[in-house]
Amino acid sequence: xxxxxxxxxxxxxxxxxxxxxxxxxxxxxxxxxxxxxxxxxxxxxxxxxxxxxxxxxxxxxxxxxxxxxxxxxxxxxxxxxxxxxxxxxxxxxxxxxxxxxxxxxxxxxxxxxxxxxxxxxxxxxxxxxxxxxxxxxxxxxxxxxxxxxxxxxxxxxxxxxxxxxxxxxxxxxxxxxxxxxxxxxxxxxxxxxxxxxxxxxxxxxxxxxxxxxxxxxxxxxxxxxxxxxxxxxxxxxxxxxxxxxxxxxxxxxxxxxx
Amino acid sequence: xxxxxxxxxxxxxxxxxxxxxxxxxxxxxxxxxxxxxxxxxxxxxxxxxxxxxxxxxxxxxxxxxxxxxxxxxxxxxxxxxxxxxxxxxxxxxxxxxxxxxxxxxxxxxxxxxxxxxxxxxxxxxxxxxxxxxxxxxxxxxxxxxxxxxxxxxxxxxxxxxxxxxxxxxxxxxxxxxxxxxxxxxxxxxxxxxxxxxxxxxxxxxxxxxxxxxxxxxxxxxxxxxxxxxxxxxxxxxxxxxxxxxxxxxxxxxxxxxxxxxxxxxxxxxxxxxxxxxxxxxxxxxxxxxxxxxxxxxxxxxxxxxxxxxxxxxxxxxxxxxxxxxxxxxxxxxxxxxxxxxxxxxxxxxxxxxxxxxxxxxxxxxxxxxxx
Numbered sequence: 001x002x003x004x005x006x007x008x009x010x011x012x013x014x015x016x017x018x019x020x021x022x023x024x025x026x027x028x029x030x031x032x033x034x035x036x037x038x039x040x041x042x043x044x045x046x047x048x049x050x051x052x053x054x055x056x057x058x059x060x061x062x063x064x065x066x067x068x069x070x071x072x073x074x075x076x077x078x079x080x081x082x083x084x085x086x087x088x089x090x091x092x093x094x095x096x097x098x099x100x101x102x103x104x105x106x107x108x109x110x111x112x113x114x115x116x117x118x119x120x121x122x123x124x125x126x127x128x129x130x131x132x133x134x135x136x137x138x139x140x141x142x143x144x145x146x147x148x149x150x151x152x153x154x155x156x157x158x159x160x161x162x163x164x165x166x167x168x169x170x171x172x173x174x175x176x177x178x179x180x181x182x183x184x185x186x187x188x189x190x191x192x193x194x195x196x197x198x199x200x201x202x203x204x205x206x207x208x209x210x211x212x213x214x215x216x217x218x219x220x221x222x223x224x225x226x227x228x229x230x231x232x233x234x235x236x237x238x239x240x241x242x243x244x245x246x247x248x249x250x251x252x253x254x255x256x257x258x
Numbered sequence: 259x260x261x262x263x264x265x266x267x268x269x270x271x272x273x274x275x276x277x278x279x280x281x282x283x284x285x286x287x288x289x290x291x292x293x294x295x296x297x298x299x300x301x302x303x304x305x306x307x308x309x310x311x312x313x314x315x316x317x318x319x320x321x322x323x324x325x326x327x328x329x330x331x332x333x334x335x336x337x338x339x340x341x342x343x344x345x346x347x348x349x350x351x352x353x354x355x356x357x358x359x360x361x362x363x364x365x366x367x368x369x370x371x372x373x374x375x376x377x378x379x380x381x382x383x384x385x386x387x388x389x390x391x392x393x394x395x396x397x398x399x400x401x402x403x404x405x406x407x408x409x410x411x412x413x414x415x416x417x418x419x420x421x422x423x424x425x426x427x428x429x430x431x432x433x434x435x436x437x438x439x440x441x442x443x444x445x446x447x448x449x450x451x452x453x454x455x456x457x458x459x460x461x462x463x464x465x466x467x468x469x470x471x472x473x474x475x476x477x478x479x480x481x482x483x484x485x486x487x488x489x490x491x492x493x494x495x496x497x498x499x500x501x502x503x504x505x506x507x508x509x510x511x512x513x514x515x516x517x518x519x520x521x522x523x524x525x526x527x528x529x530x531x532x533x534x535x536x537x538x539x540x541x542x543x544x545x546x547x548x549x550x551x552x553x554x555x556x557x558x559x560x561x562x563x564x565x566x567x568x569x570x571x572x573x574x575x576x577x578x579x580x581x582x583x584x585x586x587x588x589x590x591x592x593x594x595x596x597x598x599x600x601x602x603x604x605x606x607x608x609x610x611x612x613x614x615x616x617x618x619x620x621x622x623x624x625x626x627x628x629x
Binding site for chain 1: 336337343344347359361362363364377378379380381382383384385391394395398399401402404418419421422423424425426427428478479480481482483484485486493494497608609610611612
């Protein structure tokens with residue numbers, strides 16, 4: 001992995017708290033969406049779309065349209081399209097099954113919001129959406145890094161997207177989750193306009209023999225704060241997260257600031 | 259990217275199940291024999307149909323018991339076990355937040371526990387290209403030596419929620435699914451599960467059963483155009499196919515198993531891609547006229563049928579195709595065609611403009627069947 005895959009930027013937002021990490025990005029940039037996460041209603045189906053679009057705009061500063069043509073998008077999600085499932089279901093009940101809202105139905109896939117990003121930003125590389133309870137963002141980042149390391153693509157956006165309202169969000173500090181974490185990964189010389197900010201030293205998923213019989217922990221996805229901590233020190237040297245997926249695999253991500 | 263060839267990956271131990279058939283071989287034989295397309299799925303699917311289908315499919319794909327602790331599992335699905343989700347949606351829990359909702363990843367952990375698979379587990383959900391995407395991702399994990407063996411299971415059950423959605427989109431046929439026909443007017447839904455074991459081509463799993471084929475190339479690309487409609491120019495699909503053919507001669511593709519949903523736009527897009535890429539006339543077939551559109555399951559179940567095509571050296575006819583809109587293309591219709599085949603292309607496309615393509619062939623120096 002060393003000398004192969006680099007992190008150029010990382011952006012994130014959970015509720016109203018934005019996170020930015022990149023050489024070329026201003027540390028005092030304004031919050032990308034001061035509405036998202038704070039005043040969500042259950043019918044604001046585009047809250048995660050708005051948040052992820054604004055953050056992606058930041059992430060892709062200095063990346064040309066031609067470079068986006070082959071860029072991959074690897075996204076992990078815990079809740080997937082469950083919020084939109086509820087909205088379509090409500091339409092089925094209100095309007096009668098087969099006369100329910102087609103606009104709502106077309107959003108009932110975990111890949112819908114990532115697909116919207118491909119359309120908005122002209123991303124035409126591979127798209128993979130992973131569903132994972134504990135480590136959706138790390139899983140996506142690790143898999144994207146391994147694709148780049150294997151020479152299968154030059155660059156990718158990888159991270160996690162989640163949106164769910166009310167008490168279903170088993171998050172201790174919020175009645176809703178609207179959370180985006182995205183990083184830009186690429187080879188060393190992928191971009192001429194921007195410089196990498198950190199090097200990926202290790203990105204792997206390891207399985208522990210026989211642990212699949214363990215129950216999956218019910219807590220909220222823990223990798224978002226872990227990744228934010230990983231990248232939050234401006235003078236970091238080498239930092240590593242070992243995140244237990246709780247279901248037979250451990251995600252390991254180690255980065256070194258350049 | 260460079261035009262290098264990558265090591266081939268082995269796909270073996272295919273399992274498949276539908277409400278009518280309990281193995282890939284039976285499905286293939288029924289398709290070959292001209293069995294009628296399945297009826298419209300019942301509004302309420304059979305109780306525990308998800309469990310029944312996934313159990314039948316995965317059982318056939320399992321490695322020997324001593325290898326299962328380190329064998330991973332990828333579940334490819336659009337919606338997972340929707341009976342659980344629908345029960346939650348219909349309960350007060352969904353309205354008042356009284357319980358944690360079911361999550362897609364619950365499905366893969368439950369299956370891994372049931373079958374004692376202790377390696378990495380993940381769910382991949384990329385609409386109707388989920389099955390091919392999962393095979394590609396498993397191959398990438400094998401190639402990067404992250405794991406030695408992966409079971410890929412693809413499954414979806416077409417219950418009320420999904421049926422209502424496709425009716426709302428006006429995408430369901432009023433008569434019969436007729437892929438590539440002038441009279442085509444929409445898709446038919448189906449329920450299915452399919453599974454296979456993915457290993458490196460050098461690794462011949464002990465006790466390997468059934469058929470074994472090579473995954474020789476793959477590609478994925480997004481249209482980046484529209485959430486539900488495919489790109490009329492087929493740009494994403496064409497890119498995916500060219501990636502899959504990297505280092506191969508397109509003229510070496512003997513047949514193509516198309517996505518072939520029977521919808522106006524999908525089939526037109528695929529016909530355009532075939533016309534643009536191939537100068538020769540490979541045999542063209544598609545299984546959804548016979549199976550229905552099994553959504554996230556469709557990619558893997560159709561790969562299993564490709565394995566049987568290579569084994570039997572025969573191309574089944576497209577069920578429902580009578581009057582091809584593109585007569586210049588070599589669609590197989592009316593009756594199966596015997597043909598010598600070494601290499602078959604499989605394509606899939608899904609909502610969001612997601613496209614995937616893989617090339618499947620015969621493993622060097624090996625017989626396809628290990629029974």
